[in-house]
Amino acid sequence: MNTDFLPIIPAVLPLAIAPLCLLIKNSLFCWALTVAAMFISCMTSFFTLGQLGTQDELSYPLGGWDAPVGIEYSIDYLNGVLLFFISSFGFLLTVLYSGSLKWDLKGSRHYFFYTAFLLTFAGLAGVIATADAFNAFVFIEISSLGTYILIALGKDKRALLASYKYLIVGTIGATFFVLGVGILFVLTGSLNFLDILSNKLITFNLIFKFGSILHPS
Amino acid sequence: MSYIGLINYVAAILLITAGLYIVLSSPNLVKKLVGLSIFQTSAYLIFVAPGKIFGGTVPVLDPNLMTYSSPLPHVLILTAIVVGVATLSLGLALAVRINESFGTIAEDKISDVNE
Numbered sequence: 001m002n003t004d005f006l007p008i009i010p011a012v013l014p015l016a017i018a019p020l021c022l023l024i025k026n027s028l029f030c031w032a033l034t035v036a037a038m039f040i041s042c043m044t045s046f047f048t049l050g051q052l053g054t055q056d057e058l059s060y061p062l063g064g065w066d067a068p069v070g071i072e073y074s075i076d077y078l079n080g081v082l083l084f085f086i087s088s089f090g091f092l093l094t095v096l097y098s099g100s101l102k103w104d105l106k107g108s109r110h111y112f113f114y115t116a117f118l119l120t121f122a123g124l125a126g127v128i129a130t131a132d133a134f135n136a137f138v139f140i141e142i143s144s145l146g147t148y149i150l151i152a153l154g155k156d157k158r159a160l161l162a163s164y165k166y167l168i169v170g171t172i173g174a175t176f177f178v179l180g181v182g183i184l185f186v187l188t189g190s191l192n193f194l195d196i197l198s199n200k201l202i203t204f205n206l207i208f209k210f211g212s213i214l215h216p217s
Numbered sequence: 218m219s220y221i222g223l224i225n226y227v228a229a230i231l232l233i234t235a236g237l238y239i240v241l242s243s244p245n246l247v248k249k250l251v252g253l254s255i256f257q258t259s260a261y262l263i264f265v266a267p268g269k270i271f272g273g274t275v276p277v278l279d280p281n282l283m284t285y286s287s288p289l290p291h292v293l294i295l296t297a298i299v300v301g302v303a304t305l306s307l308g309l310a311l312a313v314r315i316n317e318s319f320g321t322i323a324e325d326k327i328s329d330v331n332e
Contacts, residue, residue, distance in 0.1 A: 134293050141300045148307055157318040161327065164311045168240060171253055171304050175260045178297060182264035185290070 006048045007060050007073040010041040010087055011126035011139070018118040027110035031098050034114045038091040041125065045084040048075050059131075068195045072131045079128045086128065090121045105153060112153055120146030133181045133191045137174065144170045225266045232259030246312045246322040250305060257301045261294045 017037040021030040051058055052075070059074040061067060075083065094117070105113055123143025127136050148170070152163035185191055188199045236259060239252025268290035276285040316322050 134296070138296060138300060141304065145303060145307060148311075152311060152314070160311055160315045160318060164246065164308065164315060167304065167308050167311065168249060168253060171257065171308075172237070172240070175257050179260050179263060182267075182290075185264075186267045191289075 003047075003051055003058070004060050006044055006051065007058050007075040007129050008062070009044040010083060011073070011122055011129050013037050013040055014118040014122040014125070015142075018115045018122065021111050021115045021118065025108075025111045027107055030111045030114040031094070034094050034118060035091070035098075037118065038087065038094050038121070041121070042084070042087040042091040045080065045087045049080050049084055052077060052080055067131070068190055068192055071135050072192060073129045074131045075129060083125060083128045086121075086124055090117075104155065109153070112149065116146045116149035116153070118146075119143070120150065122146075131193050133184065133193060133196070134178075135191075137178050137181060140177065141174055144174065226263060229259045229262040229266070232256075232262070235259075244324045246315060246324060247309070249324075250308045250312065253308070254301065254305055257304075258298075261297055261301075264297075265290050265294050 014037050017033055021033060024030055024033070048058055057074055057076045058080075059067070059072055062071045062073065065071070094114075101110060101113060120143050123139045123141075123146060126139030127143065130136050130139060144167075148163050148167050151166060152160055154162075181191070184196055188196050190196055190199075233256055236252045236254075236256030240249050240256060243249050243252060268287050270284055270286050273284040273286035274282050276288055312322055315327070319327050321327060
């Protein structure tokens with residue numbers, strides 16, 4: 001069986017299920033879909049960890065374009081463990097929290113919670129799985145939009161204000177992140193993390209000059 | 218070294234500063250979002266400007282063309298603009314809901330309601 005596509009499943013599957021939840025609107029059915037998506041993501045990341053025993057890194061080039069040119073999703077030991085941790089936590093949360101969701105939200109608005117939760121999880125899984133700096137920015141924004149909605153769903157009307165403030169601060173932060181990605185792209189000509197790291201001058205400057213700012217000798 | 222080539226960065230940084238100042242200083246929630254939009258868009262200007270090479274053309278394979286401009290920054294910024302529009306629309310929707318709940322979109326009046 002071809003297992004190359006495994007790293008992309010935890011990011012793409014919740015992203016595909018989220019608009020379905022928005023269309024269905026039935027609380028129980030949305031819950032079943034969310035639990036199914038989270039279970040498959042959890043199992044996929046577990047299976048990916050198992051695959052890592054035979055090879056150092058699972059890599060999936062999107063659209064068949066290989067790493068320095070195209071967008072690459074890669075799972076190694078570090079982010080494989082992180083991905084499994086996050087997806088199993090999300091799976092447990094969707095199973096266990098659904099019972100007490102009715103105290104926090106009206107029954108007719110449960111599908112907003114499931115949609116926003118799936119978007120947030122897709123963003124987090126994408127940030128972990130991707131090996132492309134700009135793709136990481138897009139997924140950071142997706143997970144941020146999900147969390148803005150989750151905060152705005154609170155019972156208290158001050159939740160709206162909190163969500164608004166978080167939106168302002170989060171967007172400013174993400175814009176500075178994209179500025180940094182742009183500067184790295186101008187300096188190295190690449191967006192792939194490993195490709196940026198293979199540029200010795202940039203790595204030297206990032207590690208040693210930043211280190212000498214922190215610890216002036 | 219000629220400094221005339223850096224004038225687009227100066228303009229973009231001035232715009233970034235203006236947008237950030239509007240976000241920090243304006244008490245109106247919608248005007249804050251306008252400032253945020255200016256801030257984001259001018260950050261994209263810095264990203265897009267290095268994509269242009271004088272004399273560079275579109276990246277098509279042709280024996281007569283030697284210098285190409287990289288199309289990658291434009292594609293990336295197209296994605297970033299879409300993300301920015303999504304953020305802006307979510308912020309405006311939140312401003313509408315805040316107006317329904319608190320009856321105002323002036324930030325200083327909202328803090329009076331809370332006390």
